[in-house]
Amino acid sequence: MATTALIVIDMLSPYDHQDADLLAKSAEEVVPPLADLVARARRRDDVDLIYVNDNHGDFAATRETIQARAREGRRPDLVEPLLPPPDRAFLTKVRHSAFYGTPLEYLLGHRGVERVVLTGQVTEQCILYTALDAYVRHYALKIPKDCVAHIHPELADAALRMMERNMRAEVTTAAECL
Template sequence: MGATALIVVDMLNPYDHEDVDLLVKSAERVVPPLARLVRQAHDRDDIDLIYVNDNHGDFTASRDEITDRAREGERPDLVEPLLPPADCPFLPKVRHSAFFGTSLEYLLHHREVETIILTGQVTEQCVLYTALDAYVRHYSIMIPQDCVAHIHPDLADAALRMMERNMRAVITASEGCLDEDCLS
């Protein structure tokens, strides 16, 4: 079994955009299990914890600026539990996929990652496109469905089915997904 990375996509969000009310309802349910999963991954030496977050059009924004903007946004209660630890990689992204315009592929290759666990938001957008880009790069994909937030439940369900069927993603729950038998 190769190395595993837990990737947190776009959870540092100021929650001040179109469709935010729909997203917030889902994010409220996702934050507690995702925060637990992040803590578990961070406490382990055999799991890489990587944050990839939208720069919201600010191409000069640093990790601290993106984090501060999210903390000062409309829902700091959804951001605070998921603040990235200082010792984990943080990659700003510019579009939907966590691979597009970032060094994620290089980082995963350098750390000999074979399996990625995708979490974050939005299931039917950024998580889906990241999963597709991971699949075409031959990564094994796992998605704890209680750790991905959506805007439209029906599209999120369809996206999860597509990832499972077309990208061979393992759709699971966060509880136990870092156990060795689940990762093998």
């Protein structure tokens, strides 16, 4: 059983929302270290790789639908390196937290996970709210700061400080993470 879960949040985006250009600029820097981290996690037996992605209001959306929309969106170059392997868990979410309305808590418990590594986008929104939900469920937290994309850098910095100070998250880098 894996004791650590690497959770990739909302990286399958068509980048067609109001702040997409700001987010894409940050994601450009995040994709290479995150793709490397995902590759390292796939080679380890003690790390469970889990993808959680927003369904963008389409409650009939499947994994394939979400992937296709992202690949056909404005920035397929940011999506392609992080497409989830077919043998890894893929959950859809409807709000900011990866726990809200998803079976993530059950999945982590069933697999014996004690520590979650949160990656993806958006640092000051979905990563922050997922971190809080993980913290109140007593999971140890790691946040590789070079694997989380933001819209507003100052809010992302504040969110990382909050996760570190208030949720005892270990803010680290991809190279030091696993």
